[in-house]
Amino acid sequence: MYFALLAIAVALIAVAAFGCGIAQGIAVYGAANSMARQPEIAGKIQLVMFVGLAFIESLTIYSLMMSFILVGKLPKTEAVLELIQHAVK
Incomplete structure (x- = not known):
């Protein structure tokens, strides 16, 4: 169960990166309209747009670092196959 939750967490981090991209697009669109x-x-x-983009980008970088940490915690393929073989028996 632990490994499945890790895999789901790594996948959900991609959703955070997608959300950051959408937020950056909306911020630049609003700033361009205002200008x-x-x-x-x-x-x-x-100036305000760049400060906002820096905060949004910091979330993206944090998500990237978390994904590296979680991917490092995932088991090797051989360990997963061994667990599956023991579960089938």
């Missing part, structure tokens, strides 16, 4: 409407404050909007 097009009010070009005089484009510098301030751009």
Whole structure:
């Protein structure tokens, strides 16, 4: 059961990365719209956008590091096959 939960956790981390990509797209879209409407404050909007993107990207990097840690905890293929063979008997 432990190994199945680890495999599911590694897969769900990909969902977090997907969510970060969507969030970055929405943030850049909103900033581009704001800069097009009010070009005089484009510098301030751009600064806020970059700070927001940095926070979003930090979640992506954290997810990547967690996936490396969890993949390292997964058993080798031989160990999984041995567990399956013992379960079948």
